[in-house]
Structures are given as structure tokens and as C-alpha cells.
Amino acid sequence: MTRTTPDPFAVWLPLARAHKAILTHVEAALKSAGLPGLDRYDILWELEQAGPDGLRPFELQGRLLLPQYGVSRLVDRLARAGHLTRSACDGDGRGQVLVLTPEGAEVRAAMWAVYSAAMQQAIGDHLAKGEARRLAELLGKLIRDDDTVTPRQDTGQPGQSAP
Amino acid sequence: MTRTTPDPFAVWLPLARAHKAILTHVEAALKSAGLPGLDRYDILWELEQAGPDGLRPFELQGRLLLPQYGVSRLVDRLARAGHLTRSACDGDGRGQVLVLTPEGAEVRAAMWAVYSAAMQQAIGDHLAKGEARRLAELLGKLIRDDDTVTPRQDTGQPGQSAP
DNA sequence: TGAAAGTCAATGCACCTGCATTTAATTTCT
């Protein structure tokens, strides 16, 4: 006998809609607070974790799951906004070192307040603890192994949150 | 006492990653089959359902949850690709009527074969029926009411699948 | 009727993304 499998669209439709709803909600909250979009959050967070030694773009690339040119341009925008500094990397003439500025840290903190509150509204307020746990577990089954990030210490204010 | 709520990020992170993984998988399958991206699928499907009478752009807008200019441009691309025809709308001089071409129908059918198979791989193969049902149910709790589409008869080949 | 308000659709502008390529430095290998 052939084992029957579920209709994938019965999962995909609500998954896509939930994703869109949450993202829309959070982005709207950030925008109405005059803050940058979610795409900038993770990089600020990673740089904050890295501290004054900073990070190289290619290290960021590994952590953020962005293509090389994506990092290059994101870094460029952040630098123009004054949220990070680029400086030559001694020991490797090709590279550069990225360090968060104080302004960048302030922006990240302000974003976190809005971001976490919006997520709480969009998700936490709609699920009981047990439901959330089960949902996370089921979603985990859908994640393919090949796009996994280099693990990092958990410190409470997650990265990897961008679309 | 205050009721405790779950950590929203414990849900958001796997949700975002599952969404991305599925989308990447499906888009890659379509691309490697030389077919248009997922964004075009739903509109082709809606037009196919509408039959020879076609649809007005603003009707599409309601069904697809796209902004007005999004529909305008998507329609423009589809028209240039020969997948639909635009013709003046008698009775309303502002509007136009969109009708699927035979080529458009062929493309949609070809997309469906790839699309549904890819979804099966990305979702169906990873979940048991009961898990899928529960997952869909939990995701439903996260969908805000304000971005709901006008309901349509279910005919087996879903729209509303785009990112 | 005819002016004001509303609706349908397109578009200019700025910005973002993917792809492929380029530039420049470094590592590997003989």
C-alpha cells in the first residue's frame, strides 16, 4: 500500500499568510516609529555582539544567510547612515573590518523595543504556551538542513529575523 | 496574576526559515523548468477561473492581495509575455478587461505540475497528515483578519500562494 | 446640468535585488 500524505497547500496557504501578516505588522510598527526596516536589524545585532573588534563582511554573510553582494550593499547603506564604520583590515589587504557606531547601537536598541513588542502582539497574544511550542516544533520539520547558520551564543535578542 | 505568554521568537524564527526554505525550493524548481516565478501563478489561475469573460484589474487586486500598482505592473508583464490580453471595457471607459490567452493557460498548467510537486516535496514529505492538520490550524491563529481575500469556490488548484 | 468627489489604472522616482563580472589581494603549487 502507498502511504497517503497531506495536502501541502493546506499548510502552505496559512503559512504564507501568517508570515506575511506578521511581517507586515512588524514593518509597519518600525516604520511608524521612524526606524529602519527589519533587514537592518540582524546586522546591527551581529555587530553589537561582535563588540569593538567588529566583523568582516564575509563573516556577516555566514551569519545572516545573505548573498555576498547583499551584504556588500547592506553594509554600504548602514555605513552611509552612520550606523557602522568600515576600516581597512590589517593582515588582509582585500578585506575590511566593520564596527558598530554608538548611533548604530542606539538605533538597534530602539528597534528592539518596537520589534519585540510587535512580535508579541502578532504572535504571543494569539497562542498559548503549549500551542507555541508545538507550532515551533512542527515548523522545524519543514526546515531544510542546507540553509543553516553558524550557531551563536543565545543572548536573548535574536538575529535571523529578517524575511 | 498575569498570564504568561510564549516567546514570540521561538515561533517566528522557525516560521521565517520554513517559509524561506519552501519558497526557495519551489522557485528553484520553477526556474530550472524554465517557467515564470510564483508571483505569476496566482494571477494566471484567477484568470483561468474567470473564463472568457475575464476580470478587471481591480477585481484581481481584491483576490490577490496586491497593491493597485502591483497588479498594474504584473498585468503589464503578463501581457507583454503574451499570457493575457487587455481590452477596453465597454460600460466603463476607465477600465479594461483581462482575459487569459491559450498560451497563458498552457504556462499555468505547466507551472502547476512543477509547483505542486515541489510543494509536495517541501511540505508533504515532511509531515504526517495529523501533523499537517495541526500545523495549519495553529498557523490559522496567527492570521490577522484584516487581510482576508474575497472567498472563491475551491476547485483544487489553489491561488494565494505567492510570497 | 454641472461642479465636486470618487474610482480605475498608469507612471515617475527612488531604492532594492539577482546575476554576472570585475578588481584586488592572498594562497597554493611547482
Added chain:
DNA sequence: AGAAATTAAATGCAGGTGCATTGACTTTCA
């Protein structure tokens, strides 16, 4: 050492997206 291969990062180009505005037509209503 020196040529070849590899790696770091930027960029030109084509296209996609959001926002605000415009143009054209229709409806409302005094």
C-alpha cells in the same frame, strides 16, 4: 620565486517594489 587558483568585496545592468501623483472617466448631488 612566479604562475595559477582562490578568496574578499564591489559594481554594472536589468528588473522588481513602494510611494505618491496623475490622467481619465464616472458617480453624486446641489
